[in-house]
Amino acid sequence: MLFDSHCHLNHKPLIEKLPEILTQAAFNHINGFLVPATQAQDWELTIQLAANHPQIYAAIGIHPWFVSSSNNANFTKLEQLLHQNSQPLLGEIGLDFVRARDQNSREQQIQCFELQLQIANSIKRPIVVHHVHATSACLKSIKRCSFTHGGFAHAFSGSIEEAHEWIKYGFLIGIGSLLLHQQAKKVRIAAQTLPLQNIVIETDAPYMSPKTKQYNSPNNLIQIAKIIANLRNIQWEEVAEITAANALTLLGNIPKPLKY
Numbered sequence: 001m002l003f004d005s006h007c008h009l010n011h012k013p014l015i016e017k018l019p020e021i022l023t024q025a026a027f028n029h030i031n032g033f034l035v036p037a038t039q040a041q042d043w044e045l046t047i048q049l050a051a052n053h054p055q056i057y058a059a060i061g062i063h064p065w066f067v068s069s070s071n072n073a074n075f076t077k078l079e080q081l082l083h084q085n086s087q088p089l090l091g092e093i094g095l096d097f098v099r100a101r102d103q104n105s106r107e108q109q110i111q112c113f114e115l116q117l118q119i120a121n122s123i124k125r126p127i128v129v130h131h132v133h134a135t136s137a138c139l140k141s142i143k144r145c146s147f148t149h150g151g152f153a154h155a156f157s158g159s160i161e162e163a164h165e166w167i168k169y170g171f172l173i174g175i176g177s178l179l180l181h182q183q184a185k186k187v188r189i190a191a192q193t194l195p196l197q198n199i200v201i202e203t204d205a206p207y208m209s210p211k212t213k214q215y216n217s218p219n220n221l222i223q224i225a226k227i228i229a230n231l232r233n234i235q236w237e238e239v240a241e242i243t244a245a246n247a248l249t250l251l252g253n254i255p256k257p258l259k260y
């Protein structure tokens with residue numbers, strides 16, 4: 001089976017035709033999804049999706065793009081939902097320094113990230129990290145908060161050295177739709193050389209589409225597995241099985257009946 005470790009099935013347009021999308025995905029051997037929410041308005045829906053669909057796992061959190069629209073009441077609600085529900089991870093959280101160019105907004109993102117790292121610490125759950133031009137700042141926060149529960153380093157595009165930094169802190173390296181762009185060299189090197197047991201695959205659908213003005217589809221996951229297999233000279237099924245097992249192990253082997 002293939003496991004899409006980062007897919008916004010909770011967002012439009014995917015949510016609007018979810019049954020069709022899940023059926024099509026299963027036809028393409030995609031039988032597992034980690035679905036991250038990005039702001040308070042998504043949280044309950046995302047938890048519900050995981051409750052209703054055996055192949056969906058949830059993550060809830062405040063994405064760095066939505067830091068300024070979040071308040072203390074949101075943090076209280078986030079903690080409550082995480083305590084009431086045993087499954088969701090903390091995500092999608094992190095730092096995006098392309099979006100936050102001045103020191104003030106960067107500080108705001110760091111504060112929001114660290115508050116959520118402390119929540120993750122208190123419930124001992126992994127996190128889903130969005131990190132754009134902010135790897136060292138993310139790792140600094142993780143160290144400062146003594147966060148040790150690992151997680152998913154989403155949409156990895158860095159160097160091998162950076163990947164090993166994440167791995168040292170218990171993270172799986174999310175390799176995905178960037179591979180669908182010929183010019184993305186660094187991610188090709190990562191896909192080719194990192195140990196397979198440290199990699200998970202993802203589409204980030206409906207975002208990060210390989211085609212302009214089109215939504216990305218979770219069905220591109222099979223293409224991503226095939227590109228990685230080609231780069232490593234192995235069968236795509238091996239990439240599929242190992243990366244799915246990596247994701248499920250980090251998710252704590254939560255006994256969800258997966259359809260084959």
Ligand SMILES: [Zn+2]
Pocket residue numbers: 006008036092204
């Ligand atoms: Zn995302």
